[in-house]
Amino acid sequence: RKEVEQDPGPFNVPEGATVAFNCTYSNSASQSFFWYRQDCRKEPKLLMSVYSSGNEDGRFTAQLNRASQYISLLIRDSKLSDSATYLCVVNRANQGGKLIFGQGTELSVKP
Amino acid sequence: EAGVAQSPRYKIIEKRQSVAFWCNPISGHATLYWYQQILGQGPKLLIQFQNNGVVDDSQLPKDRFSAERLKGVDSTLKIQPAKLEDSAVYLCASRPPRGGDEQFFGPGTRLTVL
Numbered sequence: 001r002k003e004v005e006q007d008p009g010p011f012n013v014p015e016g017a018t019v020a021f022n023c024t025y026s027n028s029a030s031q032s033f034f035w036y037r038q039d040c041r042k043e044p045k046l047l048m049s050v051y052s053s054g055n056e057d058g059r060f061t062a063q064l065n066r067a068s069q070y071i072s073l074l075i076r077d078s079k080l081s082d083s084a085t086y087l088c089v090v091n092r093a094n095q096g097g098k099l100i101f102g103q104g105t106e107l108s109v110k111p
Numbered sequence: 112e113a114g115v116a117q118s119p120r121y122k123i124i125e126k127r128q129s130v131a132f133w134c135n136p137i138s139g140h141a142t143l144y145w146y147q148q149i150l151g152q153g154p155k156l157l158i159q160f161q162n163n164g165v166v167d168d169s170q171l172p173k174d175r176f177s178a179e180r181l182k183g184v185d186s187t188l189k190i191q192p193a194k195l196e197d198s199a200v201y202l203c204a205s206r207p208p209r210g211g212d213e214q215f216f217g218p219g220t221r222l223t224v225l
Binding site: 043 | 153154155156159167212214216217219
């Protein structure tokens with residue numbers, strides 16, 4: 001079993017749709033959680049951190065359920081520019097900040 | 112502020128040949144990471160440096176991969192000899208000393224082994 005597992009993609013949605021990505025992690029020692037975005041043939045970039053209380057950044061909402069070891073990302077009113085691969089990432093802080101990446105979920109927003 | 116620099120951007124070699132990649136992290140970033148990203152997968156950590164010391168190389172195939180960061184600044188990753196399954200993007204990332212968990216990635220080197 002992979003340490004971080006994400007919904008298999010790709011997700012194809014029309015502009016304006018709401019889309020949700022799910023992620024589970026297996027190591028309960030994981031301490032920090034993130035969503036990274038990776039455009040085609042580009043490097044990953046931090047989209048947002050994920051906190052237990054949930055956090056929102058504009059059209060993006062991230063949530064964490066430590067008991068279920070589950071992370072989610074919700075994108076509202078999706079734009080063409082949201083098309084990318086979304087990577088769920090966990091950090092084992094007791095291992096020097098080692099990041100463990102999920103395989104990514106590809107999103108394609110169509111006009 | 113300049114980002115993480117990597118070179119070359121693309122490399123095509125034949126199996127059993129050797130190849131080296133170079134990375135220059137963001138100035139002042141003490142922690143440097145090399146990742147391997149195979150098509151359709153997330154990045155996988157190969158090695159982590161703190162200044163010029165290795166913190167974690169547990170997933171580095173040491174029979175063919177080596178990495179160094181002699182002066183604690185730039186770093187090289189070498190593959191010798193390359194195998195077909197080494198075809199991937201090799202990403203370098205760095206993290207500031209007291210800047211939280213965010214890692215900043217370079218553009219990567221896309222390696223094709225024929």
